[in-house]
Amino acid sequence: LVGAPACGDVMKLQVEVDENGKIVDARFKTFGCGSAIASSSLATEWVKGKTVDEALKIKNTDIAKELCLPPVKLHCSMLAEDAIKAALADYKLKQDPNKEESEKKA
Amino acid sequence: FCPGCRALQPPGPRPDLFRLMDCDRSFRIDAQQLQRRFRSLQRAVHPDRFGQRPLKEQCYSEQHSSLINKAYQTLLNPLSRGLYLLELNGVEPAQETDSADPVFLTEIMEINEKLAEPENEDILEEIETLIKVKQEELTKEVTAAFERDDLQEAKKLLAKMKYFANLEDKLKNKKIPS
Numbered sequence: 350l351v352g353a354p355a356c357g358d359v360m361k362l363q364v365e366v367d368e369n370g371k372i373v374d375a376r377f378k379t380f381g382c383g384s385a386i387a388s389s390s391l392a393t394e395w396v397k398g399k400t401v402d403e404a405l406k407i408k409n410t411d412i413a414k415e416l417c418l419p420p421v422k423l424h425c426s427m428l429a430e431d432a433i434k435a436a437l438a439d440y441k442l443k444q445d446p447n448k449e450e451s452e453k454k455a
Numbered sequence: 456f457c458p459g460c461r462a463l464q465p466p467g468p469r470p471d472l473f474r475l476m477d478c479d480r481s482f483r484i485d486a487q488q489l490q491r492r493f494r495s496l497q498r499a500v501h502p503d504r505f506g507q508r509p510l511k512e513q514c515y516s517e518q519h520s521s522l523i524n525k526a527y528q529t530l531l532n533p534l535s536r537g538l539y540l541l542e543l544n545g546v547e548p549a550q551e552t553d554s555a556d557p558v559f560l561t562e563i564m565e566i567n568e569k570l571a572e573p574e575n576e577d578i579l580e581e582i583e584t585l586i587k588v589k590q591e592e593l594t595k596e597v598t599a600a601f602e603r604d605d606l607q608e609a610k611k612l613l614a615k616m617k618y619f620a621n622l623e624d625k626l627k628n629k630k631i632p633s
Contacts, residue, residue, distance in 0.1 A: 352554075352618065359563050380563075
């Protein structure tokens with residue numbers, strides 16, 4: 350769960366990671382402008398099927414380029430990148446090697 | 456106005472909005488006094504009164520009038536007033552992603568969710584009251600922070616106010632019959 354203080358947008362990204370460290374499902378909920386919603390939607394699509402380490406490589410610039418975000422909305426893609434990182438950091442923190450599947454939120 | 460010929464002059468560069476509205480550079484303001492000053496300034500410079508004047512003065516009148524509107528709106532609203540004060544003190548408003556206070560963000564998320572899909576009319580009233588109470592609380596805290604010159608704390612609180620200001624706008628839009 351992340352927020353952008355400059356514009357007051359909030360973004361929630363949830364990931365489901367299997368025992369192999371692969372992201373099998375992801376969900377988002379964003380309250381904010383269209384660019385913020387689009388950025389989190391794209392981030393959700395992109396992390397699916399990736400490993401945790403691969404997902405951590407996703408950069409806000411990739412998101413912004415794919416969506417052709419105007420300069421004034423670049424911070425939305427940054428928020429999405431931060432949401433991915435926060436979700437995965439949370440997963441790593443709670444990681445229990447005995448569990449087969451863990452559902453982590455950010 | 457030019458003291459000699461009484462012609463309207465252009466506004467100065469980078470005006471201090473507090474000085475323009477004759478207010479102390481502080482977070483506490485007298486809203487009545489602000490409004491009086493706003494009206495008296497507009498009486499003097501509004502374009503309606505410059506219809507017969509040379510084009511240059513008409514142009515300056517528009518500039519002054521716009522600037523006064525901007526100053527009034529900025530100082531009237533606690534959030535914009537606070538952010539402007541930070542700016543004057545060389546403190547940048549919060550820019551980086553907020554992930555430090557999950558309890559607060561969760562609360563904002565929940566209010567947003569309820570607002571997006573309200574179960575009934577009463578929920579909207581509840582939310583409206585909640586937002587108002589929170590904004591009043593935050594305004595008090597921001598006032599205290601500025602008074603003890605704690606600009607970093609003011610910055611954090613103003614960031615929280617932004618989330619509630621957005622909620623307030625969304626609520627207003629909900630109430631307008633579509």
